[in-house]
Amino acid sequence: MQDLICKYVYRDGKEYGESIDVYEGRLIVKVGSDFLAIPLESVERVEEDKVFIKDFDGRDAEKSGKKWIEEKSKPVSLEELKSYGFGEEN
Numbered sequence: 001m002q003d004l005i006c007k008y009v010y011r012d013g014k015e016y017g018e019s020i021d022v023y024e025g026r027l028i029v030k031v032g033s034d035f036l037a038i039p040l041e042s043v044e045r046v047e048e049d050k051v052f053i054k055d056f057d058g059r060d061a062e063k064s065g066k067k068w069i070e071e072k073s074k075p076v077s078l079e080e081l082k083s084y085g086f087g088e089e090n
Contacts (some may be wrong), residue, residue: 003052004019004022004027004043004046005019005020005021006018006019006020007019007049007050007051008031008049008050008051009027009050009051010050010051010052010053011052011053011054011055016029016031016053017029017030017031017032017036018030019051020035021068021072022040022065023037023068023072024037025039025040025088026038026039026040026061026064026068027039027042027043027051027053028038028065028068029053033048033070034062034065035065035066035068036058036061036062036064037052037061037064037065037067037068038056038061038067039056039061042054042055042056057077
């Protein structure tokens with residue numbers, strides 16, 4: 001399968017969002033401030049920096065996108081930031 005991440009996503013010939021992950025058989029697409037988890041079966045084709053998608057169940061994609069956020073993102077503590085070298089005065 002071709003790489004689907006970090007590409008512009010097009011729906012109905014118009015730019016729709018940006019692909020940021022593939023998770024549990026779904027393409028995670030950032031659309032504005034929302035994250036949608038679109039089934040890979042909805043990917044029609046991939047061209048260089050573009051992914052073209054067809055219709056999908058919007059409610060299901062939104063619900064699955066929220067699940068992705070809950071499972072893949074977590075708050076970072078100040079201690080963790082410091083361990084990575086952030087937040088320290090030089």
